[in-house]
Amino acid sequence: MERAALLGSGREAGSAVAMAGDVGELLVPYMPTVRVPKTGDRVYKAECAFSYDSPDSEGGLYVCMNTFLGFGREHVERHYRKTGQCVYMHLKRHVKEKVTGASGGALPKRRNTKLFLDLECNGDLNNDDYEYEDEAKLVIFPDHYEIPLPNIEELPALVTIACDAVLSAKSPYRKQDPDSWEEELQVSKHANILVQMDNGVRIPPSGWKCSKCDLRENLWLNLTDGSILCGKWFFDGSGGNGHALEHYKEMGYPLAVKLGTITPDGADVYSFDEEEAVLDPHIAKHLAHFGIDMLQMHVIENGLRDNDIKPRVSEWEVIQESGMKLKPMFGPGYTGLKNLGNSCYVNSVLQALFNIPEFQRAYVGNLPRIFDYSPLDPTQDFNTQMAKLGHGLLSGQYSKPPMKSEIIEQVMKEEQKPQHNGISPRMFKALVSKGHPEFSSNRQQDAHEFFLHLINLIERNHIGSENPSDVFRFLVEERTQCCQSRKVRYTERVDYLMQLPVAMEAASNKDELIAYELKRREAEAARRPPPELVRAKIPFSACLQAFSEPDNVEDFWSSALQAKSAGVKTSRFASFPEYLVVQIKKFTFGLDWIPKKLDVSIDMPELLDINHLRATGLQPGEEELPDISPPIIIPEDPKAPDIDESSVMQLAEMGFPLEACRKAVYYTGNMGAEVAFNWIIAHMEEPDFAEPLLIPGYAGAAFPGADKPGFAGLDNQPPEEMVAIIASMGFQRNIALRALRATNNNLEHALDWIFSHPEPEKANEASSEAMDIENHVNANLLAESDPEGPRVKDGSGRYELFGFISHMGTSTMSGHYVCHLKKEGRWVIYNDLKVCASERPPRELGYIYFYRRISS
Secondary structure, eight states, X not given: OHHHHHHOSGGGGXXXXXXXXXXXXXXXXXXXXXXXXXXXXXXXXXXOSSSSOOTTSTTOXXXXXXXXXXXXXXXXXXXXXXXXXXXXXXXXXXXXXXXXXXXXXXXXXXXXXXXXXXXXXXXXXXXXXXXXXXXXXXXXXXXXXXXXXXXXXXXXXXXXXXXXXXXXOOOTTGGGSTTXXXXXXEEOTTGGGOOOOOSOOOOXXXXXXXTTSSOOSSEEEETTTOOEEEOOOOXXXXXXXXXXXXXXXXXXXXXXXXXXXXXXXBOOEEETTTTEEEEOTTHHHHHHTTTOOGGGGGBOTTSOXXXXXXXXXXXXXXXXXXXXXXXXXXXXXXXXXXXXXXXXXHHHHHHHHTTSHHHIIIIIITHHHHHHTOOSOGGGOHHHHHHHHHHHHHSSTTOOOOOOOSSHHHHHHHHHSOOOOXXXXXXXXXXXXXXXXXXXXXXXXXXXXXXXXXXXXXXXXXXXXOOGGGGTOEEEEEEEEETTTOOEEXXXXXXXXXXXXXXXXXXXXXXXXXXXXXXXXXXXXXXXXXXXXXXXXXXXXXXXXXXXXXXXXTTOEETTTTEEOOEEEEEEESSOOSEEEXXXXXXXXXXTSOEEEOOEEEOOOSEEEOGGGBOOOSOTTOOXXXXXXXXXXXXXXXXXXXXXHHHHHHHHTXXXXXXXXXXXXXHTTTOOHHHHHHHHHXXXXXXXXXXXXXXXXXXXXXXXXXXXXXXXXXXXXXXXXXXXXXXXXXXXXXXXXXXXXXXXXXXXXXXXXXXTOOSOOOSOHHHHHXXXXXXXXXXXXXXXXXXXXXXXXXXXXXXXEEEEEEEESSSTTSSEEEEEEEETTEEEEEETTEEEEOSSOOGGGEEEEEEEEXXX
């Protein structure tokens, strides 16, 4: 009360300044809560955790001197009430008109000593009419006492050190800044001395598969012997079975390159020995050893470099609507997103998603509840950051038109004043890309892959029964037929988008394409600029027909013949989603290993009817393939399991049963006693905890009951290795067992099954297993009526186009993305921060299309 009397109380004291002797006394009760940032602490002094307020905003930014989280004026009170933290540093950047000289012009430019915040500067900083001035002060809640900074003489030493550390702290996103990814990589110690085998291996440009399993993604080429093997599982469910790492442990070959990342500028190289991503300065030579000429990607056949010719200029111009006077759009729903350096794929996907009412309701509609129940560090909470992003895009708070005056001179000045429109998704991108080898980099990525990654995160983090990704989920019926016995098998799987092949053979302008190709070759031979590009025109109906055609099944094993045979598979919709996402499969590899994009024009319809693709299930006269699994291949001389006995003994000395210790070490991949101890804690309540370790015969394929009819039923005991892998990702053991049984022990599909069954299990295990079998037999049964199946919103297959994402460039690893959305009856282009009314939406050049169901 005495201090309040000295300085006043409440907000009236907000501008009061304590006398020298009073400042130290005022801070004494709060000293235990003031911390000095340590190495590893992230200081958020550029952006609010709940909004896009910053020191540039009208209310400035408040940085908690204990957690170092930033809060705008609207949200700092929430943090104070929730945590009791009282001391905040208030940061404000002021924009002022420059002082004019005697002649009326601005004074000569000089270093601005009033800028001391390490913040991103607006591009208008060097504007001739305006300058910036930074202000910092300590604010003590709840009475809003203010202490201007710097105030070295009056402040306690600890507080002074903490304030200096906060003001000088670097961006918490330093690793996300452009070009820092490559700078942090070190040259591998194996690069200069790598020995490559002359074994005649030549790697094809496509069709890769792990040599030890059937996975066709996340594949790594070993640079010593040319073997292609799958990588490890990541936290988001992507990855492989770890065969590349196993190969290194067996053979000791240290370096591998990720297939699909090879570009003229380099490739992703990993060192198993050094246990990190590395640089290989001889990567071109090492790849050429296996027939991959990455350097040739720099040079065209006639010797002209890619940057000497511009074969896709028209694509860039058409998609971005260059040369047209586009009217800027402002207000709710017309907020742009800053490009953080090749982050346009993120921006385009987010703009499309938050144009969907279900996403708006789930995050913006529930914003108060999400914010109130957010964890102490909201920067690491997915739902908080989605709600923050949705509010930023839809509130209109960050998309305001420039102010205009009635006087022409003032109008001109006002238009020059910096406009802080648009938001930066830096905090969001840092969170959703955390731990992902591709999205955490600053390289360009595939918008299609990011869309699925985001859906995966939504599935895992949605609150309660409201899951906005339900609008995309649908069931696919796959009909597989043995060409020799003519018997069939029907299965269902979950999907979130329709992948449409490009029917190049159906181009309607073949004569023009042939003439263009002749002119192009003549120009190359004569070293002349290429002729004007002629783009293949593909009828949409041809692409839809190609989608419905049967595909050959590689390595098909016929249970009717109990041998390998020819098989074909067709896909149909077992349900139609509320919103249909269509991806055009434009990206491929040429025979010369050059990643390329099919430069085509497809007459995508505004109204789409795919009711004829509705699945029909088993038809009269069709005979099902017997439900028999392929024979188990057991090696003649199976190896004993590799178990680190020293880790086993460390655990046994703690008092755990010896067999449990052996299982813990085995199922955690010999990663040490500490990891194995965590496995023990998670499994010690299980009835078979101390039972002897049972190792399947080969590659986890020795399933009990595999020789019995109805193997996919209750006798299908999942391999313990697969159960352990899923359990290590944080899922309960009974969930892992049910997921594997429901997907025939397919690890990848089991994870998809878990993510599509987020609701708590209510039925007992026996009845659930029986229901799984019933659903497996009845492929036509809608999952929406089955509490154990994925939730789908089935309905009519008639849709209306409301948005599309377009890509410019030669591959997904380069170029630029733009999003077009239909709002209030007109098309709008979202090109990062630039949001304008579209004059000619390039519907025929899109990459990902978004359709909404037409109500019948």
